[in-house]
Amino acid sequence: MTFLLRRALFYLVTLWAAITANFLLPRLLPGDPVQAMITKLGGRLNSDAMASLYVLFGLDENKSIWEQYVDYWASLVRGDLGLSFTFFPTPVADVLSQSMPWTLGLVGVTTVIAFLLGTLLGVYAGWKRGSWMDNLIPITTFLSSIPYFWLGLIAISLFSVTWPLFPASGGYAPGLVPEFSGEFIGSVLEHAVLPGITIVVSSVAGWILGMRNMMVTVTAEDYVLVARAKGLTQKRIMFAYAARNAVLPSISGFALSLGFIVGGALLVEMVFSYPGLGYVLFQGIGAKDYPLMQGVFLVITLAVLVANLLADIGYLLLDPRTRREG
Amino acid sequence: MSPVLEIRDLSVDYGNLRAVHNVSLTLNAGEVLGLAGESGSGKSTLAYAATRLLQVPGKVPSGQVLFKGQDLLSLTDKQLQVLRWNEIAIVFQGAMNALNPVISVGTQIDDVLRTHRPQMKRPQRSARGRELLSLVGIPTDRLSSYPHQLSGGMRQRVMIAMALALEPEIVIMDEPTTALDVVVQRQILGQMMRLRETLGFSVVFITHDISLLVEFSDRIAIMYGGRVVEEAPASEIYRAAKHPYSQGLLGSFPALRGPRRELKGIPGSPPDLRSMPPGCPFHPRCPTAMDVCGERMPSLESVEESRRVACWLEDVRV
Numbered sequence: 017m018t019f020l021l022r023r024a025l026f027y028l029v030t031l032w033a034a035i036t037a038n039f040l041l042p043r044l045l046p047g048d049p050v051q052a053m054i055t056k057l058g059g060r061l062n063s064d065a066m067a068s069l070y071v072l073f074g075l076d077e078n079k080s081i082w083e084q085y086v087d088y089w090a091s092l093v094r095g096d097l098g099l100s101f102t103f104f105p106t107p108v109a110d111v112l113s114q115s116m117p118w119t120l121g122l123v124g125v126t127t128v129i130a131f132l133l134g135t136l137l138g139v140y141a142g143w144k145r146g147s148w149m150d151n152l153i154p155i156t157t158f159l160s161s162i163p164y165f166w167l168g169l170i171a172i173s174l175f176s177v178t179w180p181l182f183p184a185s186g187g188y189a190p191g192l193v194p195e196f197s198g199e200f201i202g203s204v205l206e207h208a209v210l211p212g213i214t215i216v217v218s219s220v221a222g223w224i225l226g227m228r229n230m231m232v233t234v235t236a237e238d239y240v241l242v243a244r245a246k247g248l249t250q251k252r253i254m255f256a257y258a259a260r261n262a263v264l265p266s267i268s269g270f271a272l273s274l275g276f277i278v279g280g281a282l283l284v285e286m287v288f289s290y291p292g293l294g295y296v297l298f299q300g301i302g303a304k305d306y307p308l309m310q311g312v313f314l315v316i317t318l319a320v321l322v323a324n325l326l327a328d329i330g331y332l333l334l335d336p337r338t339r340r341e342g
Numbered sequence: 343m344s345p346v347l348e349i350r351d352l353s354v355d356y357g358n359l360r361a362v363h364n365v366s367l368t369l370n371a372g373e374v375l376g377l378a379g380e381s382g383s384g385k386s387t388l389a390y391a392a393t394r395l396l397q398v399p400g401k402v403p404s405g406q407v408l409f410k411g412q413d414l415l416s417l418t419d420k421q422l423q424v425l426r427w428n429e430i431a432i433v434f435q436g437a438m439n440a441l442n443p444v445i446s447v448g449t450q451i452d453d454v455l456r457t458h459r460p461q462m463k464r465p466q467r468s469a470r471g472r473e474l475l476s477l478v479g480i481p482t483d484r485l486s487s488y489p490h491q492l493s494g495g496m497r498q499r500v501m502i503a504m505a506l507a508l509e510p511e512i513v514i515m516d517e518p519t520t521a522l523d524v525v526v527q528r529q530i531l532g533q534m535m536r537l538r539e540t541l542g543f544s545v546v547f548i549t550h551d552i553s554l555l556v557e558f559s560d561r562i563a564i565m566y567g568g569r570v571v572e573e574a575p576a577s578e579i580y581r582a583a584k585h586p587y588s589q590g591l592l593g594s595f596p597a598l599r600g601p602r603r604e605l606k607g608i609p610g611s612p613p614d615l616r617s618m619p620p621g622c623p624f625h626p627r628c629p630t631a632m633d634v635c636g637e638r639m640p641s642l643e644s645v646e647e648s649r650r651v652a653c654w655l656e657d658v659r660v
Contacts, residue, residue, distance in 0.1 A: 236397070237439055238434055238435070238439040238440040239439060239440055239441055239442040239443070241395060241397075241434070241440075242432070242434055242440050242441075242442075243442070243453075244395060244426075245393065245395055245426060245427065245431075245432045245434075246426065246427045246453065246454050246457070246504075247422075247423045247424065247425070247426030247427045247428070247454075247457060247458065248453055248454075248457050249423070249457065252453065252457070256442075256445065256453070257442050257445075260442070260444055260445070261442070261443065261444055264444075334444065335443075335444055336443070336444060336446075336488040336490070337443060337444075337488070337490050
């Protein structure tokens with residue numbers, strides 16, 4: 017228990033540091049977001065409106081950086097992340113909460129699928145080393161070495177242009193209203209097929225390769241030989257003795273990849289114009305939308321921290337050697 | 343005495359290299375058969391080949407391993423799986439890595455019972471687990487411990503408890519105490535021998551430490567370069583080993599009982615499988631080598647009742 021408390025404290029400190037960095041970074045950047053806003057609106061603003069924009073974005077110069085920092089925390093606690101320029105005047109928090117489910121649903125689910133599928137294939141490939149499964153590895157490695165945007169574009173040109181099986185972009189058919197109906201959910205799933213499959217195809221190789229190699233290493237361990245001598249079933253030896261030990265490095269890799277779901281969604285969502293966080297970030301960067309970028313970075317930071325915490329807990333459950341007594 | 347395990351003309355290849363050459367050995371009921379030799383002499387390979395646990399690329403090109411008249415090498419995988427641990431259990435070097443680090447020792451013992459005694463209910467199995475631990479002198483609450491929470495000696499005892507779970511006919515001990523200190527070594531081996539008297543299994547005891555064999559086994563087979571070079575009752579080997587290699591081995595360990603002697607090593611190093619010397623493989627290191635030793639391989643011949651030696655010194659024809 018003390019171990020968990022110590023970890024929790026560590027995460028709190030990291031969180032504080034990350035949020036502080038998030039506060040400082042835009043203020044260290046050259047340029048002025050309000051100027052960018054003014055340019056975007058084509059200079060149709062008088063000086064009063066400009067002044068109120070500075071106040072609105074919390075950039076009024078009268079305040080010291082310390083006061084700004086305190087204000088930043090106060091508004092963060094209220095869940096107020098400022099207003100987005102791109103989707104002006106929608107609050108950043110609303111933009112994030114609208115796009116978050118799309119990213120988690122698409123990239124989150126496919127990351128989990130890729131991990132489970134790749135690890136399972138890796139277990140078999142490592143256990144039956146030298147079988148036909150080994151031929152799978154160069155193929156999947158080749159697929160994963162294709163740059164993602166290229167893979168995505170090929171998928172679109174093949175499966176939505178040449179053979180129009182799936183829609184090329186968007187999260188659901190235009191004209192539908194997001195609601196809990198069969199038609200809407202069907203449309204969401206249809207739109208998720210191409211981006212989902214391309215994510216799995218491009219990331220599964222890493223899991224297969226990592227798991228296969230660990231399986232080969234672990235299979236040579238004495239305890240696997242003992243398990244065979246004990247006359248246990250092949251299934252029991254493969255999973256409880258070999259894979260159970262071989263999966264440990266993959267678990268931490270998996271937790272880290274969960275943290276990168278949000279950041280990693282950028283390319284996928286750009287290629288497929290998918291309405292998730294990555295696409296929002298892409299639009300925000302294009303428009304120098306600092307509040308939005310800050311919001312997305314905050315979410316990414318939180319995601320990485322939560323993923324690390326999950327990795328810690330997962331390791332604690334799976335590897336008794338990491339449980340410290342006393 | 344009736345034989346429980348008969349190894350007949352067993353050879354083992356690793357690719358093109360022959361690691362074990364036409365070895366024949368018999369384990370009698372209730373007996374402790376010692377198997378001695380330096381690293382690479384083929385003693386463990388022989389044991390793994392006999393129990394069909396060889397890892398690839400190990401292969402058995404010829405030979406038979408008869409257990410109660412059944413050839414283990416021709417059993418189907420299913421038959422073999424049923425026979426494993428039920429009849430032949432192995433005590434590995436548990437102090438090292440023979441226990442699965444992420445599963446509690448209780449579960450590892452339970453695995454054996456669950457696989458081989460499907461009719462046993464969970465409470466019966468855990469009762470049996472506790473019984474086995476107390477048999478080897480470990481507090482029964484250690485059942486839920488993980489291997490890293492146990493000392494090397496305790497892990498070795500857990501290995502023994504696990505080996506006895508199904509009351510096997512034969513227990514093969516492969517360097518069971520090599521990583522342990524001398525005091526714990528004798529405690530564990532002493533305990534093992536007492537258990538053997540009460541439970542009545544036969545033991546194949548593999549080690550490089552011939553002084554342990556002299557003390558704990560009935561009969562000793564000494565291997566060199568993948569061949570048995572001498573086989574005799576333990577007391578005979580200790581009193582008057584006939585093969586120069588056996589004499590060398592005995593001279594390299596301090597005797598734990600009996601008068602003090604000067605320790606001598608064996609000069610040179612064990613032969614490389616890839617370039618075995620012609621004739622007797624031991625002749626380059628042998629203090630009594632003759633011309634014939636470098637030319638022809640001596641065969642393993644009976645020189646007395648229950649005593650076999652492969653050495654030209656013992657051959658009346660030379």
